[in-house]
Amino acid sequence: MAAEKTADKKTIGVTSANERVLAALASEGLFASEIEAAKFAMAHAIDSGVARGTTEGAGTKWNVGSVDSDGALKAVVEALFPDETQPYRLVEHLMNEGLRLFDKGDTLPPDVAGVLFATKAE
Amino acid sequence: MLRIKSLHLKDFGAFKGEQAFNLPDEEGVTVFYGENMRGKTTLLNAFRFALFGKIIGRGRRPVSFHDMINWEARAEGARSFEVRLQITHAGAEYRLTRTCRPKSGTDVPAGHDDYVADYYLERGGHILPAQQAALELERILPEQIARFFLFDGELLQEYEDLLHGDTDMGPKISQAIERILGLPTLTRSRDSLKAALDRAEARVALAAQGDQKTREFGNQLQSLVEEREVLTSDLFRHEKDLEALRAKKVAIEDDMRRRERMASLLDKRDRLAGEVAALEESVQKKKDAISKAMAPAWSALIRPQLAAAVTTHRTKEAELQSAVTRAQVLHSLAEGHDEACPTCLQVVSPEAQAKIRALLPQQGQGSREADQRELAGVRRRLDALEAQLAEANPEALRLLWTDLEARKRDIYAKTAEIEEIGKQLTGDAEDELKGLRREYDSVVRQIAALEEGVKATVGKLAANATYRENIQKRLDKLAGGQMEAERRRRDLASRLHDLFKESVDLYRDQLRHRVEADASKYFRKLTTEPDYASLRINDNYGLTIVHRDGSDIPVRSAGAEHVVALSLVAALQNNAQLRGPIVIDSPFGRLDGGHRSRIVEVLPEMADQVVLLVYEEELPPARARDALKGRLRSEWSLERQSARHTELVKR
Amino acid sequence: MSNDAHAHRDASVADTIERVRSERYPDIDRDLVLEILRLHADGVVADNVARSVDEAIAARAAESN
Numbered sequence: 001m002a003a004e005k006t007a008d009k010k011t012i013g014v015t016s017a018n019e020r021v022l023a024a025l026a027s028e029g030l031f032a033s034e035i036e037a038a039k040f041a042m043a044h045a046i047d048s049g050v051a052r053g054t055t056e057g058a059g060t061k062w063n064v065g066s067v068d069s070d071g072a073l074k075a076v077v078e079a080l081f082p083d084e085t086q087p088y089r090l091v092e093h094l095m096n097e098g099l100r101l102f103d104k105g106d107t108l109p110p111d112v113a114g115v116l117f118a119t120k121a122e
Numbered sequence: 123m124l125r126i127k128s129l130h131l132k133d134f135g136a137f138k139g140e141q142a143f144n145l146p147d148e149e150g151v152t153v154f155y156g157e158n159m160r161g162k163t164t165l166l167n168a169f170r171f172a173l174f175g176k177i178i179g180r181g182r183r184p185v186s187f188h189d190m191i192n193w194e195a196r197a198e199g200a201r202s203f204e205v206r207l208q209i210t211h212a213g214a215e216y217r218l219t220r221t222c223r224p225k226s227g228t229d230v231p232a233g234h235d236d237y238v239a240d241y242y243l244e245r246g247g248h249i250l251p252a253q254q255a256a257l258e259l260e261r262i263l264p265e266q267i268a269r270f271f272l273f274d275g276e277l278l279q280e281y282e283d284l285l286h287g288d289t290d291m292g293p294k295i296s297q298a299i300e301r302i303l304g305l306p307t308l309t310r311s312r313d314s315l316k317a318a319l320d321r322a323e324a325r326v327a328l329a330a331q332g333d334q335k336t337r338e339f340g341n342q343l344q345s346l347v348e349e350r351e352v353l354t355s356d357l358f359r360h361e362k363d364l365e366a367l368r369a370k371k372v373a374i375e376d377d378m379r380r381r382e383r384m385a386s387l388l389d390k391r392d393r394l395a396g397e398v399a400a401l402e403e404s405v406q407k408k409k410d411a412i413s414k415a416m417a418p419a420w421s422a423l424i425r426p427q428l429a430a431a432v433t434t435h436r437t438k439e440a441e442l443q444s445a446v447t448r449a450q451v452l453h454s455l456a457e458g459h460d461e462a463c464p465t466c467l468q469v470v471s472p473e474a475q476a477k478i479r480a481l482l483p484q485q486g487q488g489s490r491e492a493d494q495r496e497l498a499g500v501r502r503r504l505d506a507l508e509a510q511l512a513e514a515n516p517e518a519l520r521l522l523w524t525d526l527e528a529r530k531r532d533i534y535a536k537t538a539e540i541e542e543i544g545k546q547l548t549g550d551a552e553d554e555l556k557g558l559r560r561e562y563d564s565v566v567r568q569i570a571a572l573e574e575g576v577k578a579t580v581g582k583l584a585a586n587a588t589y590r591e592n593i594q595k596r597l598d599k600l601a602g603g604q605m606e607a608e609r610r611r612r613d614l615a616s617r618l619h620d621l622f623k624e625s626v627d628l629y630r631d632q633l634r635h636r637v638e639a640d641a642s643k644y645f646r647k648l649t650t651e652p653d654y655a656s657l658r659i660n661d662n663y664g665l666t667i668v669h670r671d672g673s674d675i676p677v678r679s680a681g682a683e684h685v686v687a688l689s690l691v692a693a694l695q696n697n698a699q700l701r702g703p704i705v706i707d708s709p710f711g712r713l714d715g716g717h718r719s720r721i722v723e724v725l726p727e728m729a730d731q732v733v734l735l736v737y738e739e740e741l742p743p744a745r746a747r748d749a750l751k752g753r754l755r756s757e758w759s760l761e762r763q764s765a766r767h768t769e770l771v772k773r
Numbered sequence: 774m775s776n777d778a779h780a781h782r783d784a785s786v787a788d789t790i791e792r793v794r795s796e797r798y799p800d801i802d803r804d805l806v807l808e809i810l811r812l813h814a815d816g817v818v819a820d821n822v823a824r825s826v827d828e829a830i831a832a833r834a835a836e837s838n
Contacts, residue, residue: 030409030413030416031413032414032417036416040419040420042420043419043420043422043423071506075502075507076421076428079503079507080427113523116419308810311809315826318826318830321823610835611830613834618805618806621793622809624793625789625790628792
């Protein structure tokens with residue numbers, strides 16, 4: 001386990017509990033793909049001040065190459081979390097935490113517009 | 123000259139038991155005042171029933187006899203109603219009695235078809251035989267022109283429609299107008315002469331066939347005559363069919379008008395459904411656009427964090443940059459690559475070089491390279507941050523989403539409205555209306571097809587006429603015996619036909635001018651607009667208002683149209699061959715007080731005997747008396763006894 | 774409306790046709806025209822109008838010969 005944690009992840013996944021939220025978020029937010037929805041969830045987590053950490057049992061869903069083909073995601077996470085040595089592990093954690101934040105149960109869809117438009121201008 | 127002496131009613135509509143009124147001998151107006159539901163229209167219908175055995179309700183629909191028996195009387199056991207009309211016509215006294223009772227064998231009548239309406243006509247106290255009675259009645263007041271004598275707001279509405287010239291009622295009303303004006307004698311003569319001419323031509327052909335010299339032409343002529351007969355009967359049949367179809371079209375239009383509200387609801391629903399479909403399409407497009415725009419939405423969420431990171435990275439970049447630069451300069455000076463200091467431009471002495479070298483080992487080669495790597499990393503992240511910031515456009519996203527929400531709300535509102543309309547539409551009404559529209563379209567198509575057929579037949583008849591004329595001309599050169607006499611008859615018939623044809627046109631023209639002049643006269647008396655100078659008549663007896671400056675008044679208010687329609691009816695009365703009383707039910711429509719007074723003033727000029735049915739609010743008795751003065755002959759009230767019992771009371 | 778006016782109107786159909794006859798068809802006998810009109814007058818229903826018309830025409834055609 002320690003060995004695993006020393007190297008950054010090559011794949012990113014969501015927990016089985018978050019799969020449902022991801023699907024709902026993708027549909028409610030009219031995202032072209034679940035990857036985009038997951039990035040949105042990640043941003044929401046960052047914006048909500050979620051602390052660093054790791055998510056266990058996320059499984060494998062995407063290769064990091066698909067999630068971050070131009071490396072921008074990694075660069076941004078590194079910029080926002082200086083000294084982070086395993087940015088993709090953090091990305092995965094933030095995505096899952098964001099999805100958890102979006103979870104309103106079965107009945108209500110994730111409040112995409114509310115989150116999006118609560119965005120303050122700098 | 124037809125004049126009403128009295129009308130007796132028994133259990134007719136609201137008029138329970140036996141009731142009657144007399145109309146005075148003197149020329150003038152009799153006014154019946156009655157509130158709504160008291161039986162004004164029933165009184166008008168009493169005349170219709172007596173004369174034609176018909177009772178007409180709203181929308182020109184026949185009223186069931188079953189519903190015309192006074193309700194209270196029926197509850198008390200009455201099973202029949204009766205109307206008796208005493209009139210004078212051409213110096214003779216007539217008494218017309220029409221009774222409606224259940225058909226024999228009907229124990230409990232339940233509907234219109236369970237009744238029969240019989241009448242008998244007495245002249246000078248003697249009952250006329252049935253056939254003669256029918257002829258006399260037809261002579262006294264033909265049903266077709268009764269509309270000019272017994273009329274109401276609906277008739278005026280028909281005229282208003284006529285003014286627009288876009289209804290199928292036009293030709294029908296024109297015919298009725300020509301009938302009342304006395305044109306039928308002429309047109310019947312003309313048509314009968316045409317038939318006589320055809321017969322004469324056929325006899326010429328027959329005579330020609332009897333002679334060796336002319337047989338060939340005779341045969342040709344004979345077959346042309348036969349062809350003409352076939353074509354003519356085709357034409358006749360087609361025109362009859364056309365007439366029936368046009369009547370059907372009018373009936374359907376009537377029906378559709380009555381269901382107008384339903385139709386407008388259906389139209390509205392269809393329109394809304396169309397709008398919803400369009401909105402849904404635009405919503406889909408909008409969603410696609412949003413879908414594209416949502417890809418960088420995540421950076422919009424953390425825009426402040428990104429911006430803050432940019433600031434710290436810029437600082438870091440500057441720090442690293444200056445450290446790297448400083449190290450490079452020192453290194454270069456220590457190695458003696460440069461003679462002078464790049465900052466102060468003074469030559470660096472060997473002592474100074476040694477001092478620098480002494481400083482350098484603490485910042486080894488490795489540390490310098492680490493700084494360089496870090497600088498590159500900072501720059502890479504800075505580039506990524508700036509790229510994300512550039513893409514993050516929360517305002518554009520907000521606009522897209524707001525727009526989408528607005529459209530969704532619109533769809534929701536419209537769908538709710540569609541549901542609301544759906545509740546008001548019964549399944550039947552919708553199907554019926556759809557059926558009516560289908561039927562209407564089909565009738566319109568059939569009419570178009572028949573009209574084409576008629577046109578083609580008319581063309582063939584014209585060609586036939588040309589051939590016949592040619593052969594007649596050749597035959598004329600080969601004159602002989604019997605043919606000579608037939609030809610003289612034919613020529614005379616032909617000349618006579620031409621004479622009547624021209625006379626019909628001339629007379630119709632004169633009539634139109636007379637009606638136009640009279641209608642203008644009445645119009646000037648009725649209108650309260652001094653700038654309206656006259657009316658101009660068209661071929662269908664439609665009328666256009668002409669302004670004082672000679673220009674047409676294209677758009678008219680409902681009130682103005684009502685006045686024009688009244689002017690036309692008055693002018694027709696004035697020019698009718700048949701003179702009689704007029705019975706008018708609520709002729710004021712939406713006219714204002716000024717117009718109402720004027721109409722009342724003009725009434726005595728429209729006919730010798732006028733019966734006016736009004737309610738007091740539309741024509742207060744004081745105003746009627748003031749407008750009519752000495753020409754007001756008597757006043758009656760329709761007084762309520764109960765909801766279903768009205769008494770005629772002289773005031 | 775006076776009786777004179779009515780008489781005038783009733784006469785106007787005959788007047789009109791007489792005007793056309795005298796101006797444009799002087800060769801046609803005036804009485805024949807009136808007879809035709811009478812045969813088709815309002816309210817008179819005659820079953821044998823066609824025959825009467827033919828006979829009237831035949832009689833005048835023979836006379837004018």
